[in-house]
Amino acid sequence: MAEKTPKPEELGRIDYHPPKRSWMDPAVEFRHGTFNYAAVPERAEYLGLPNVRKWQPTDADWKLPENWKEIILNGLKERLERYRSLKIFMDICVRCGACADKCHFFIGSGDPKNMPVLRAELLRSVYRNDFTLAGKIMGKMAGARELTKEVVKEWFYYFYQCTECRRCSVFCPYGIDTAEITMMVRELLNLIGCGIDWITTPAANCFRTGNHLGIQPHGFKDSIEFAVDELEELTGIRVDAPINEKGKNVLFVIPSADYFGTPHYYTLLGYLALFHEIGLSYTFSAYASEGGNFGLFHSAEMMKRLNNKIYAEARRLKVKWIIGGECGHMWRVLHQYMDTMNGPADFLEQPVSPVTGTRFENARSTKMVHICEFTADLIKHGKLKLDPSRNNHWNVTFHDSCNPSRAMGLLEEPRYILKNVCNNFCEMPENTIREQTFCCGSGSGLGTDENLEMRLRGGLPRANAVKFVKEKHGVNLLTCICAIDKATLPPLLEYWVPGVEVAGVHELVGNALIMKGEKKRDVDLRGTPLSTGEDR
């Protein structure tokens, strides 16, 4: 795969001219590097998904069920009746084109079907054909087209080429959210067994073991223990990291990559150091060992199935409230879906910081607080001793992850933390941050190796903004609060803008945090020697 990936110069030449062929003729070429492999049968089977079989998108025959068309049209009808969002978004688009160049996949590929408007039209055309009077009478003239197997293939290609980042929705005069449309089409595709492996397998793992990576309880414990040992080595302090312990104040839920991936791992060290230092009464859970939720990328039902464990575990462990770690799509689920799906959390108490006494009014119903909200509050009240010069070897910028920015609005909290834990911070250009932030290009289950070319294309706008601040301000560290970012930005930056590392916000907190009784800190959480201060 790697040798087939084009060079940056080649990939950076993008043709934005639409082809001659009408968009209404479905035509998809499954070229390696630009699509994701189909779900592995065993995993789909485990989750009880329909039409389990061995197949790949490159096959001529996708072995769809006999009545595939009926299934999809019934599924669409059902969703139109259940989601006002879908109905409205099918009906009111005026195709003004404001969204067209807002999509990172369009910017990076030039493929007109990656314009959000046209991506949505791929579904809308079928909707018009079968659900509207105008479409039934006027057909193609009204922008209607028949649902065929070719259309299904096209849906598969383009709706697994949308990362549900919602950037287009910010610019749409009617707030049409392509993420919502993509979620609906993926549900429809899943009804006939056309899911991708990188969503199905993590979801199956998560259902079984509690986390996407399939780490079993003893493995979870080992990972956390290992981090505790490592932290001791770095700081001279042995912290306590309780797992599945009842009667603590707080349940702490993190994405599984935090205890299994790099550079996520350093963020975990940061959490552990922080919680120890403030003496927080908390517990991890080996059952709720994942806050992330690939069910979000599969269907509302799967999202609910995987999310269930968080409140269930909070109830079982008799905690008072919950803190969630750094993860983007995890927070989309926690913020916008969890309470509705698996609440009410009336068995928990309204979150109150035991250190500052701050009542988190904004979380009074879900009882779940973002770690950045929690830490920003600690810093504001002067409860942490920080030495920002310990991050002097980093020139830091911050990448807003899609979901915390556009499905939450968590913009200032991480910035406030960063400005207190490091001395060198600068922003990327304003059209590429906050609510206008660009996706890493690998979200919503598309971060696979086989999809690398499309990920590099989709990540171009983000990488390009990083390059700008690297050249202008010497930035060498891109911070973020998303586990998918931490996994996929390093190869992206390596490709487009080598020399910039990726880190979580709480890694820098852990670096700067002065812990009582710590040994002289001469390395950061990565084991890299700290600069003496004159370096910069």
Place this chain on the structure above:
Amino acid sequence: MNAFISFLAVGGLIAMVLIGAGTLQLKSLFGVIIPYAAIAAFLAGVVYRVIGWAKSPVPFNIATTCGQQNSLPWIKSNKLDNPSSTLGVIGRMALEVLLFRSLFRNTKAELRTGPRLTYTANKWLWLGGLVFHWSFLIVFLRHYRYFAEPVPGFVRLLQNIDGFFQIGVPIIYITNITILAALSFLFLRRLFSAQLRYFSLFADYFPLLLIGSIAATGVLMRYFFKTDIVAVKELAMGLVSFNPVVPDGLGILFYVHLFLVCVLVAYFPYGKLMHMGGVLLSPTRNLPNNSRSRRHINPWDYPVKVHTYEEWEEEFADKIKAAGLPMEKDK
């Protein structure tokens, strides 16, 4: 192609009036029956569409947040772009509907060599859209003078403001110029941008041409081919009082104007023009971002198959025990 068909369609409609109201003199058909039918189609269509939308629930709070959330008291939240209260939502919707807030954000992405991407503010679409919609609204409201006797004060006020510059006889309304200019811009940008042209449908060109033709015939009647305003008002008053009369002296231009308006009114609920109503119901804009402080209820929520803690503990019992983690079953 779609643009060409739209031209033909509007041309065909005009031909229908020329033959129907002109050659065949079917004046009560074009002056009374079609207007009533159009209004009926409009009302039925709007009710059908709005009820259709309203019937589908909003299962989740999926607000798109475009600014800082309301969290800690010392962090200033963006109350309009990320509202957490109903008042904020009203403000957000008002900005959206009255000033096209989201469109105002529009940027143009450009790829330069390097590759280097740049994003520059691009307000033309916002300006064109805003000018068109506001002009249309004012023109629409000015027409109220044909439907009420005496003419209400707000209509006189609008006329005075719209004719502020007092140029020409009769005085030129600013909105007559701006609506035609804005429509031309909106039509031409669709035609000349390769990307827009690629996805533009018949349904995108047709309303622009239709409204453009309505505006053009209106302008012709006001400034060039004088129309008997008394007769127009007689017809209008007759229609609204359900006592229709077809006065003499109404020129063919007026019938063209009226017929195209009827087509627009009847077509309105069945196509994208319903964005006018739909924007108010858009769940990404009309919900407050308060999903953690107030539980949103999904009316069709149903139980799902989950993997309970007990099942999990049973499956991994040996490993949990070996790892020394606490267990429920031991007790």
